[in-house]
Amino acid sequence: GDSVTQMEGPVTLSEEAFLTINCTYTATGYPSLFWYVQYPGEGLQLLLKATKADDKGSNKGFEATYRKETTSFHLEKGSVQVSDSAVYFCALRDSSYKLIFGSGTRLLVRP
Amino acid sequence: DTAVSQTPKYLVTQMGNDKSIKCEQNLGHDTMYWYKQDSKKFLKIMFSYNNKELIINETVPNRFSPKSPDKAHLNLHINSLELGDSAVYFCASSQDRQVGGQYFGPGTRLTVT
Numbered sequence: 001g002d003s004v005t006q007m008e009g010p011v012t013l014s015e016e017a018f019l020t021i022n023c024t025y026t027a028t029g030y031p032s033l034f035w036y037v038q039y040p041g042e043g044l045q046l047l048l049k050a051t052k053a054d055d056k057g058s059n060k061g062f063e064a065t066y067r068k069e070t071t072s073f074h075l076e077k078g079s080v081q082v083s084d085s086a087v088y089f090c091a092l093r094d095s096s097y098k099l100i101f102g103s104g105t106r107l108l109v110r111p
Numbered sequence: 112d113t114a115v116s117q118t119p120k121y122l123v124t125q126m127g128n129d130k131s132i133k134c135e136q137n138l139g140h141d142t143m144y145w146y147k148q149d150s151k152k153f154l155k156i157m158f159s160y161n162n163k164e165l166i167i168n169e170t171v172p173n174r175f176s177p178k179s180p181d182k183a184h185l186n187l188h189i190n191s192l193e194l195g196d197s198a199v200y201f202c203a204s205s206q207d208r209q210v211g212g213q214y215f216g217p218g219t220r221l222t223v224t
Contacts, residue, residue, distance in 0.1 A: 034212055043115070043201055043215035044154075087152055097208040098167055099144075101154040 002027040002094045006102035019077040023090035031092040033073040038087045115216035123222045132187045132219045134202030143185040144203040192223045
């Protein structure tokens with residue numbers, strides 16, 4: 001079945017550092033891809049999405065590009081802030097419209 | 112105004128009890144979902160309803176029964192609770208199941224003792 005693989009965390013960075021969280025997927029067809037963020041004690045929030053190859057999703061300084069050739073959707077941010085500390089989930093929507101999530105990557109940003 | 116709300120936020124109960132979790136969305140969405148997040152943060156879909164019709168029913172014990180009285184509400188009833196049911200349960204909604212992202216509620220932390 002379809003699946004999503006994320007890099008294991010935690011990822012610990014200093015404020016203003018560059019962030020990359022890797023995400024690769026296995027799917028039949030061309031699924032839509034998503035990044036969600038979960039702050040402590042809260043539900044998931046949609047961060048960005050891309051629906052077809054070469055689409056770039058962006059929001060709040062975060063970006064991810066749908067790469068069909070490498071089946072990847074890596075999340076990047078040029079300069080992280082302490083407030084970005086959270087758990088980040090990569091997900092795909094499969095052919096039956098279910099969201100399949102990766103295992104999540106915890107990001108800790110230190111001042 | 113909270114878009115997707117769940118009650119209760121915390122639920123502590125003993126094995127063998129029956130409990131319900133309620134979910135409401137005020138976004139006018141057609142599709143609603145229940146997810147389970149385990150202690151390692153792994154998220155898995157349990158059920159989905161589209162306009163009060165069950166469209167996704169994953170491999171979940173039949174002790175779990177979703178009910179959708181109208182398209183703005185999706186409740187989850189759990190019979191004969193077991194220790195392994197302890198988790199955070201999230202409700203979510205989307206405009207429809209084909210496009211857009213899903214909007215999640217704040218979660219209900221269920222602890223079975």
